[in-house]
Amino acid sequence: MKEYVPTIGLEIHAELNTKSKMFCSCPNDPLQKQVNVNICPICLAHPGTLPVINKQAVEHVIKTGLALNCFIPEHSKFDRKNYFYPDLPKGYQISQYDAPLSENGYLNIGNTRIRIKRIHLEEDTGRLVHPKGADYSLIDFNRAGIPLMELVTEPDIQTGKQAREFAEEFQLILRYLGVSNADMEKGEMRVEVNISISPKESKKLGTKVEVKNLNSFRVVEKAIDYEIKRQKEVLMSAKKVIQETRGWLDKKEITISQRKKEEAHDYRYFPEPDLPPMKFEKKEIEKIRAEIPELPNHRRLRFEKEYGLNGKEVEVFVQNKELGEYFEKVVSELINWSKSNDFFKLAKLASNYIITDLQGLLKKNKVSEKSFLITPENFGEFVNLIYKKTISSKIAKDVLREMFSSGGDPSHIIEEKGLAQIIDYSEIDKIAKKVILNNSRAVEDFHKGKGNALQFLIGQAMAETKGKVSPDLIAKTFKKLLLPG
Numbered sequence: 044m045k046e047y048v049p050t051i052g053l054e055i056h057a058e059l060n061t062k063s064k065m066f067c068s069c070p071n072d073p074l075q076k077q078v079n080v081n082i083c084p085i086c087l088a089h090p091g092t093l094p095v096i097n098k099q100a101v102e103h104v105i106k107t108g109l110a111l112n113c114f115i116p117e118h119s120k121f122d123r124k125n126y127f128y129p130d131l132p133k134g135y136q137i138s139q140y141d142a143p144l145s146e147n148g149y150l151n152i153g154n155t156r157i158r159i160k161r162i163h164l165e166e167d168t169g170r171l172v173h174p175k176g177a178d179y180s181l182i183d184f185n186r187a188g189i190p191l192m193e194l195v196t197e198p199d200i201q202t203g204k205q206a207r208e209f210a211e212e213f214q215l216i217l218r219y220l221g222v223s224n225a226d227m228e229k230g231e232m233r234v235e236v237n238i239s240i241s242p243k244e245s246k247k248l249g250t251k252v253e254v255k256n257l258n259s260f261r262v263v264e265k266a267i268d269y270e271i272k273r274q275k276e277v278l279m280s281a282k283k284v285i286q287e288t289r290g291w292l293d294k295k296e297i298t299i300s301q302r303k304k305e306e307a308h309d310y311r312y313f314p315e316p317d318l319p320p321m322k323f324e325k326k327e328i329e330k331i332r333a334e335i336p337e338l339p340n341h342r343r344l345r346f347e348k349e350y351g352l353n354g355k356e357v358e359v360f361v362q363n364k365e366l367g368e369y370f371e372k373v374v375s376e377l378i379n380w381s382k383s384n385d386f387f388k389l390a391k392l393a394s395n396y397i398i399t400d401l402q403g404l405l406k407k408n409k410v411s412e413k414s415f416l417i418t419p420e421n422f423g424e425f426v427n428l429i430y431k432k433t434i435s436s437k438i439a440k441d442v443l444r445e446m447f448s449s450g451g452d453p454s455h456i457i458e459e460k461g462l463a464q465i466i467d468y469s470e471i472d473k474i475a476k477k478v479i480l481n482n483s484r485a486v487e488d489f490h491k492g493k494g495n496a497l498q499f500l501i502g503q504a505m506a507e508t509k510g511k512v513s514p515d516l517i518a519k520t521f522k523k524l525l526l527p528g
Contacts, residue, residue: 047240047278049271050248051200054235055213057192057223058167059103064188065166066094066137066318071189073231078172078183086188088133093317096121100190101144101321102331103222104164107192108145109332110216111159118322119144121164121315130169130182138165138193140312142320150216151340152208158197167191192223198237198248203267207260210234215339219364227258234263239284240274249274250284254298257291266291270298342367350374351387356394359402365412369419370397376423385430393426400440404447416450425453433457437510471512475520478503489525497521 061071067085075081085092105115122140143163149156169187171180194213200206214232217223225232234257239249254270257263274284289298314320337345339361346357346367360367370393377389401422405415417425425446429439434457445456478500479486485503488496497518504517 045279046243047271047275048243049201049238049240049267050198051202051206051267052198052237053194053196053200053206053209054237055194055210056167056233056235057194057214057217057225058231059100059190059192059223060221061097061099061103061190063097065097065100065164065190066188069188073186073189073229075185078181079185081185082187086132087184094137096318096321097190100164100192103190103220104144104162104192105323105328106220106331106335107194107217107222108148108162109328110220110335110338111145111148111150111162111194113145113148113159113162115145115323115328116142118142118320120320121318122312123315124165125311126309128168129180130171130184130187132169132184132187136165136168137315137318139163144321150209150212152205152212155199155201155205157199157205157209160195160197162192162194165191165193203264203271206236206267207264210263211260212339215362219336219338221336227260230258233258236263236267236270238267238270238274240271240278249278250286252284252286253288255288255290255301262291262293265296266298269296273298350390350394352391352394356398359398360394363412366397366402369412369422370394372419373397373422373426376420377426379423389426389430392430393422396426396429396439396443397422400443401447404444408447415447417446418450421446421450421452428453428457432513435505435510435513437505441510471516471520472524474504474507474512475517475524478507479521479524486525489521 058073059071063069064071064081064086067083069081069083069086072081085094108115119139120142121137123135124138124140125135127134143161145162146160148159148162150159151157167186167189169182169184172183173180196209200209214225214227217225217232223231227233236254236257237251238254239251241247241249252270252274254266257266270289277284285300285303287303288301290301291297292299342361343357346352346360347354352360360370373393374390377393378386401415401417404410405412425439425442428434428442429436434442438457441460442453442456445451445460446453449456482500482503485496485499489500500521501514501518504512504521505514
């Protein structure tokens with residue numbers, strides 16, 4: 044049986060965050076629900092109208108290219124891509140062909156370098172609406188003319204999982220840069236896959252098939268895995284794979300044929316006559332480069348090194364940028380509370396409570412990471428109180444809930460509600476003796492060597508004190524009182 048090797052490339056479209064559309068002053072508002080209100084004679088292609096280039100959109104693409112290690116050519120231009128579709132009012136799309144804004148970059152996914160062929164700028168089309176049960180379609184032109192960035196990779200991707208990871212990391216980079224929300228559920232980012240397979244020993248690539256408009260990372264991976272399997276079955280049955288465009292049918296989790304694949308020459312590209320060519324000075328490019336913030340992979344490496352966090356913890360703070368920024372503000376407060384040898388322990392403790400307890404409260408109460416009441420100063424104090432064993436982990440949860448609802452200072456909450464941990468050794472001794480006296484059966488089991496007996500006694504002491512005693516300290520006290528010598 045022949046072994047087949049897949050060759051996979053991606054084309055990813057992302058709508059850019061700009062105030063206005065690509066070539067006119069209409070609002071760029073993809074969330075507008077009322078149809079055909081963000082439109083004008085320019086984006087509807089009325090005769091005699093002329094487009095004007097959106098400078099911010101151009102800068103967004105250049106910034107993305109720089110973040111992805113691309114070369115930014117000195118000269119660039121727009122072209123007409125000619126094709127008919129009902130939601131394309133001009134009868135052509137203003138795009139870029141042979142002089143894109145960015146080219147020849149890369150993004151590392153694990154140990155694999157995925158080369159980026161180009162990142163160019165174009166305008167989005169309108170949106171077709173298909174009323175249920177009707178034999179016609181309607182067109183909403185609100186989206187027509189929105190700035191659309193397209194990234195094209197080289198065919199360096201080998202699996203559906205790798206393609207998914209590339210798309211996820213690209214989305215994250217766009218959000219860090221602030222150039223696009225890239226929300227796939229809202230149609231702000233769409234992925235298309237080019238895939239072929241060929242015998243492992245062959246130097247010739249197989250017939251390329253395109254799967255269009257994939258709207259989730261899960262679907263990107265599943266569509267590729269399905270298409271590899273489908274094309275293998277075609278070749279193994281001595282048939283030929285047809286060059287075509289296919290779509291994804293989510294209910295059946297299969298791809299289906301849509302139309303014969305077009306080639307570039309079918310679009311009859313030529314330079315856009317209504318827009319001037321663009322030229323960029325080096326100082327303009329360097330100014331944009333200086334605006335690039337810390338990117339996800341650099342944050343991963345820094346959080347591991349500076350705070351001693353593990354990979355899973357780091358990934359939470361990388362994926363959730365606002366939560367990561369909050370963590371760093373808390374840590375900056377902890378520096379004031381800690382000695383140098385305590386810092387990593389405090390940072391780890393802060394990370395645990397932010398990722399588990401605080402995130403749990405945010406999700407439960409449907410509050411965003413930008414708007415909850417606990418200040419970094421108060422959270423830092425809260426972590427320090429736990430670390431110094433002023434409060435137990437059980438009490439800490441109660442204190443955090445109160446801080447979350449009121450925004451209060453943890454020390455004041457502990458004082459007002461009498462939640463401070465018992466640290467008086469004579470008091471702890473008294474509590475332990477009372478628990479021993481009331482639980483003779485558990486004491487007997489302890490002397491027989493039953494391991495869970497001590498845990499039971501600790502639990503009784505915690506209940507007696509409403510969590511105000513350290514489990515470690517009460518355990519030591521029980522052992523001192525129950526063990527001979």
